[in-house]
Amino acid sequence: MQRIFEISLACLIALSGSGAMSDASGPYLAAQSAMRANDFALATQYQSRVLTMDRDNDATMRDLLFSYVALGRLRDAIPVANLYSERGADDFVTNLIVLLGQIEVEDFAGLTAALENEDEFSLNPFIREVVMAWAEHGQGNAKAAQRIIDDISGRPGFETFAAFHRAMMYLADGKNEDALAVLDGFDNTAGILTDRALLIKTALLQRMGQSDQARAFFDANFSVGSSPESAVILRNLDRNEPIVSGLPRTVSQAMSEIFFTLALFIQEQVDPSATLVYARIAEALNPQSAEIKLFVADVFEELDQHSLALRVYE
Known part of the structure; x- marks a missing residue:
């Protein structure tokens, strides 16, 4: 019961902070449930609904990005990662997908620039070195x-x-x-x-x-x-x-x-x-x-x- 309360409270805080709680709370909670069940296809449906109502919901954008990756929808993931990164995101999945986009088009100069920006583009040091x-x-x-x-x-x-x-x-x-x-x-x-x-x-x-x-x-x-x-x-x-x-x-x-x-x-x-x-x-x-x-x-x-x-x- 305590764990359920903690999850629900976290969800409510995230939604209330975005100003879209009354509209997006249902799809948000459904998306979270689907993610916990590793049902990524179902999760994307609810995550997309949340973002149509609340484009600034960073938690949902991050989850949608992971769902796309899990489903192998990397073409969909790359623009989401780029947008999320431009908004200041600096996390494991986002940064790897940004790198993927540059590698796919062989933009090696852009790749180098991203890797050199250690303050705003965090990455495991060894991965950074090899890439x-x-x-x-x-x-x-x-x-x-x-x-x-x-x-x-x-x-x-x-x-x-x-x-x-x-x-x-x-x-x-x-x-x-x-x-x-x-x-x-x-x-x-x-x-x-x-x-x-x-x-x-x-x-x-x-x-x-x-x-x-x-x-x-x-x-x-x-x-x-x-x-x-x-x-x-x-x-x-x-x-x-x-x-x-x-x-x-x-x-x-x-x-x-x-x-x-x-x-x-x-x-x-x-x-x-x-x-x-x-x-x-x-x-x-x-x-x-x-x-x-x-x-x-x-x-x-x-x-x-x-x-x-x-x-x-x-």
């Missing part, structure tokens, strides 16, 4: 990008992360041989990032016309049951068909790996909703990636949103 490396790379400042990657590489425990993104930068530039040389260094390592690197190496060997080597490498490092996508990859290797892994060909596609690898790392440590934000951003940047789609579906299963898990494959 900055990619922003420099996207502007053609390869030396500046590599300096950042080298600095990350010099920190204990971050060597493989730095190597992985170095390989992705080569891939984005079409330098397949250089990327392969970096990925070769993962053969004797272990961990989540290693699995991702070895899978990408398999796909890269196939892209380079080395199908036999790709199959042999896959057999040596994976089994059919080692990951959800393994059976599909094995089938495609046998048929000499492209591996459905969304192997990056552009800078924006390659940057999806920032958010996907972060989602992989944090999935056991944080609420699934936070993991979903990173995964959906990765999916938006590389919609052809079967692995990312499978991961998004798994997160929805954790949230007991089975219908949304099925929709990921549509």
